[in-house]
Amino acid sequence: MKITPITLPNFAYFESDxxxxxxxxxxxxxxxxxNGQFAACVWYGPYCQEKSEIVASQTFPFDESGRQQAADWLTEQVAAYLQKVSEGTQPDGRRFY
Structure with missing residues (x-):
């Protein structure tokens, strides 16, 4: 299972809202x-955020360190997701048939 680490744009990108x-x-x-922080959220499937259930969310300090923390957290989240998929389990715990 190949996990590509999540990378985020530089801090200036987010400073511009x-x-x-x-x-x-x-x-x-x-x-x-x-609100002066990075807000990150995760969902699964083919649909946009507005049409999906948010399965995890986290906030981080709005600085360079927080930007990297958000990227690391997202990489951990995608690793857990891909592990479940590789085991034949959907992220909600149901088995694929």
Whole structure:
């Protein structure tokens, strides 16, 4: 199972109030500046965030260290997701048939 570490744009990108989204094999995420912090959330499947259930979310300090913490957290989340998929289990615990 190949896990590509999540990388985020540089800090200046977020200082301009930009939102960043990405995906990896059915794992989807969003990172944005919110109330002086980075807000990151995760969902699974083919649909946009608005049409999906958020399965995990976390906030981080709004600085360079927080940006890296968010990227590391997202990489951990995608690793857990891909592990379940490789075992034949859907992220919600049901078995694939």
């Amino acid at each position: 930009n939102v960043y989204t990405g995906s990896q094999q059915g794992f989807r995420f969003r990172v944005e500046p919110q």
